[in-house]
Amino acid sequence: MQKIKGNCPCADDFDHTAPLDISQKLQFLKHREGLTVQKIADYSGVPVGTINKLLRGDTKDPTLSTIEKLARTFDVPIRYFSDTYRADGLQYDIGLFAAEEQLISISHQEYALLQQFRAATAHQRQILCCMAELFLQVGEELDRGVVTLPYYVTVAAQDDRHQTGLQLDQLKIRHIQVEASDIARQADFVVRMYGSAMEPVWYDGYLLAVQAGQVSSGEVGVFNLNGRGYIRRLHRDRHGLRLATVNRHAQNVCILPQDKLRHLGRVLGPVVPADQLVR
Template sequence: MSMTNKLALAKRRSGLTSAALSSRSGVPLSTVNKILSGQTAHPAPQSLERLCRALDISMGYLLDDGIPDELFLSAQCEGDGLHYLSQQEWELVRDYGVLTVQGRQMVDALLEMLLALSPLPLPTGRRRLLLYLQPVAQGQRGALMDSFEFGVLDVPADSVTEAADFAVLLTDGSMAPVYTPGTMLAVKRGAVAANQLGLFLLNRELFPRKLSRSPGRTKLVAINISYKDIIVRPEDELSCMGAILGAVRDYARLPKGGTPSPGGADFLYPQRLKL
């Protein structure tokens, strides 16, 4: 992409008008318009530097036609030089930086597994879902979220799995008789609707439940009536990992060789997190 087009794209991202860009950068409006329209083929370096500062882009990005337009952010990595990032990549770097040590270990393990998976061919009519496996540690009432193993499911591409972002292994009887222990549940990230089953994190513990709200009271309700409701206190930390879409049918667990084997015991690169 040309310098002129990159400037125009950065201007649109910023939401600035040409007049506002001129005011912020200190470059005369007539000069800004000529540069953006391509009338000025070789703008003065000082003008470009001011425009870059105003638009929060680097001169390297602006002048190097080999850098794709979406990679407009830059980061200096110690020992590895300058890298250009998209907005999404920068947000991932930023979020990684504020994670706890345990959170970073979880991200590292997931990334390692997904990178190992990426070269594997995907059969027609099937897709792969990241799977939260049996937890290696329990909290007071549920599985500790930062103690899960991970695996991969090879599943048929149907209405449930196509909408899902990941799957989770149901380890208790809280969803019986609809879903029995051992069921693989498909989950879509995001909030849940009223009376919809969801996957909830309550004080770092994971619960498949319905969220019930009434004046002055919030609770997590199981399908199985033998399970007591979990009252959410004002001081508790509650978040929703996603909506439960249904059971995953006819799935295959991916073994280390990379070929699906229904009912197999070994998963491809399962990660036991040492937290």
């Protein structure tokens, strides 16, 4: 496609009280260059009939391909023809090009976001990019029906048959995909149930969703007691504070004044693992 040499001034520079429409701007370029409709068609590859309809104003919403060809022929930006362009019932800003002159169409809302992004500081842009990636990841996971959560697992084989808790310094963090549910979406991390202290509610090997924070009396939580981990029901009465079990054959753990107890989070309930663990 041949391109007419030399940039043309914007038609809006002429004395008009209102912005020119596509028809008027094309008329200006046609007369400016002294071209016939046939010549424009030959140079641009746009059919004669289409050009005539544009010149008469019969066509208000030409295709993006037509606009691009005419803009390239007259060596003017696409924005020359229209700052906003209607296609498929939506308003698009068409002043942007990607590599290899591929056209990018963005809505007014997207353009407003772009302007806000440009006005942001470098640090703010980094935060926005991270948030956008997170939203995309969450959306993809919800589409697949899974949620990815931190998963605390033991480095060495451990059990809690003697109800003495787990060595927390032997835990490491991995990430696990679990089936999406209300519980999974509220959780901050996942732990595995070790031992029989919570049977018959939860058995050894269950994966439990945990919401980080304080645990109230009567709630089941994950606790760090003097460096050992417990999944128990917190119970407070006139005798003091203890980590209570559900299994009557398992012993409760009484909290003494000298003990250091940390609340790691409240157990929301069991979750179902997806097909595989991910890093």
